Amino acid sequence: MGLTVSLKQLTDELDQLEQKAVKDVQAALNEEALEKLRISLLGKKGRLSKVLGSMANLTSSERPLVGQRANVLKNQLQQLFDNRLRSIKNKALEASIAKETIDVTIPPTGFPFGNRHPLITTTEQIIDLFCGLGYEVKEGPEIENDFYNFAALNIPEEHPARDMQDTFYLRNNLLLRTHTSPVQIRSLEQMKPPVRIVAPGRVYRRDAVDATHSPVFNQVEVLAIDEGLDFSHLRGTVMAFLKSFFGDLPVRFRASYFPFTEPSAEVDVQWKGRWLEVMGCGMVDPAVLEELGIDSERWTGFAAGLGVERFCMVRHGIDDIRKLYTSDFRFLEQF
Ligand code: DAH
Secondary structure, eight states: OTOOOOOHHHHHHHHHHHHHHHHHHHHHHHHHHHHHHHHHSTTTSSSHHHHHHHGGGGGTTHHHHHHHHHEEEEEHHHHHOOOHHEEEEEEEHHHHHHHOOOOTTSSOOOOOOOOOOHHHHHHHHHHHHHHHHHEEOOOOSSEEHHHHHOOOOOOOTGGGGGGSSSBBSSSSSSSSSSSSSSHHHHHHHHHHHEEEEEEEEEEEEEOOBTBOOOOOOEEEEEEEEEEEOHHHHHHHHHHHHHHHSSSSSOOEEEEEEETTEEEEEEEEEEEEETTEEEEEEEEEEHHHHHTTTTTTTEEEEEEEEEEEEHHHHHHTTTOOOGGGSSOOOHHHTTT
């Protein structure tokens, strides 16, 4: 502004400043833009200061007119800025509240509940069916000794039957049990006949892993000792159990050999056009009972060892035993 500035020019300038400021303040959309605008208008080097600075050229009677007008405008603008700032802050708050609102009517996407493993449920289904027939559950240790795992089951040292079950040996004559049959012996040491037990558990063999073998697997042992039990009771029990578990799958008994049963059989079910062995069984060898001090003239019994993985695989159509051990959620979530 030059030296020739007049009162009229200054008041016009203030009018323009006011009009433009009102528009600009409304147009400022956030705190930052508003603050910039405030400094450009009301700051030390802002437009209002400039107008006041050029008042020196006015007469002493004109000066207070412009000064008053400028002061009023300054207060007005300050008020305008304050209001605008409040409204910007309110809008931001409303926006963030709207964003954080929880819509309780949206359907849930599901919650990752844990599932029971199919081997556990299969074991429980087997046990439940036998419990329905009056059997009770017994358990034994996974670390066994030679006596319970072999000798007491009529498998003396050097007996070729030991080769049927390649064993993990531990120190101090201990071993990982190769089957659940030792629970038969442990139970008969404690219980008096008549006895009806089922014994679920893990067993161990030095088998290479493939689609049908695992060095750790699960069995359920079945044992019934009573007066007058014969092979028809074994067969009737096994058939009733298999029918409950599988429905009407074809079943066959195949003559076999186990040192602790005589006669012995293996039981197959027909699945996907092939016969699949699911258990070994037989009449408890009298020699086993006599060793335990049980009168084998009076008491007879039958026993069976069920392969839990086989039951599980047939039941659920699983073609590879390894799927049961790899903890792959995509597999496990199906159960
Ligand atoms: N213990 C046998 C095995 O693991 C299976 C078995 C066969 C168990 C006959 C029995 C039985 O109780 O009577 O190969």
